[in-house]
Amino acid sequence: KAGVTQTPRYLIKTRGQQVTLSCSPISGHRSVSWYQQTPGQGLQFLFEYFSETQRNKGNFPGRFSGRQFSNSRSEMNVSTLELGDSALYLCASSLEPGNNEQFFGPGTRLTVL
Amino acid sequence: AQKITQTQPGMFVQEKEAVTLDCTYDTSDQSYGLFWYKQPSSGEMIFLIYQGSYDEQNATEGRYSLNFQKARKSANLVISASQLGDSAMYFCAMRTFQGAQKLVFGQGTRLTINP
Numbered sequence A: 001k002a003g004v005t006q007t008p009r010y011l012i013k014t015r016g017q018q019v020t021l022s023c024s025p026i027s028g029h030r031s032v033s034w035y036q037q038t039p040g041q042g043l044q045f046l047f048e049y050f051s052e053t054q055r056n057k058g059n060f061p062g063r064f065s066g067r068q069f070s071n072s073r074s075e076m077n078v079s080t081l082e083l084g085d086s087a088l089y090l091c092a093s094s095l096e097p098g099n100n101e102q103f104f105g106p107g108t109r110l111t112v113l
Numbered sequence B: 001a002q003k004i005t006q007t008q009p010g011m012f013v014q015e016k017e018a019v020t021l022d023c024t025y026d027t028s029d030q031s032y033g034l035f036w037y038k039q040p041s042s043g044e045m046i047f048l049i050y051q052g053s054y055d056e057q058n059a060t061e062g063r064y065s066l067n068f069q070k071a072r073k074s075a076n077l078v079i080s081a082s083q084l085g086d087s088a089m090y091f092c093a094m095r096t097f098q099g100a101q102k103l104v105f106g107q108g109t110r111l112t113i114n115p
Helices: none
Strands: A005-007 A010-013 A019-024 A031-038 A042-050 A053-057 A064-068 A074-078 A087-094 A108-112 B003-005 B010-014 B019-021 B024-026 B032-039 B046-052 B064-069 B074-079 B088-096 B109-114
Touching (some): A005 A087, A010 A019, A019 A087, A019 A108, A031 A074, A042 A064, A042 A074, A053 A064, B010 B019, B024 B074, B032 B064, B032 B074, B046 B074
Parallel strands (some): A010 A108, B010 B109
Antiparallel strands (some): A019 A074, A031 A042, A042 A053, A064 A074, A087 A108, B003 B024, B019 B074, B032 B088, B064 B074, B088 B109
């Protein structure tokens, strides 16, 4: 069974641009969560999606948004990029919300210049 | 609010020795889960072990065990017979089962296994 896949793996953007990251969960998993990892702030929860609905959102500005498709694949979008958005963005999938095991993808490393 | 504290930024251990990574947590919820993840330099978070707040037995998964002391709010990870491949960042995390079901992570401990 394939694991969680994230594309692209690496991305370089400049300030003011926007970016879209993609996450494909493990087959059969319907819950997808996103996390941002930076050296200063550590790992922080961005949002959680289940059945194409955002269930929870972390404390991030409105520039961060996401969505989930009917096949459970999820995308997150960051508009008007800032230098501080440089981070590793991790996606995790689970069978459903509240499931004990969340399986993480390899992450997308975003660099904002 | 939930909080995870990992007080060891880095640890150096000789191969084949046992190692304990510390984790303390803070929550007012009665029902919660505690997790340990391993993050190699590749970046992927690898699930290691889970302990529920109502589980009476300490969780074990192969060489990993979780020393759960509920009254002290600690959930230390014990790795027996460490291997070179255990060198990585280790994160303790918590999720409560009320409200937003998100993982709250500690700052991590960088474990280095020396040959």
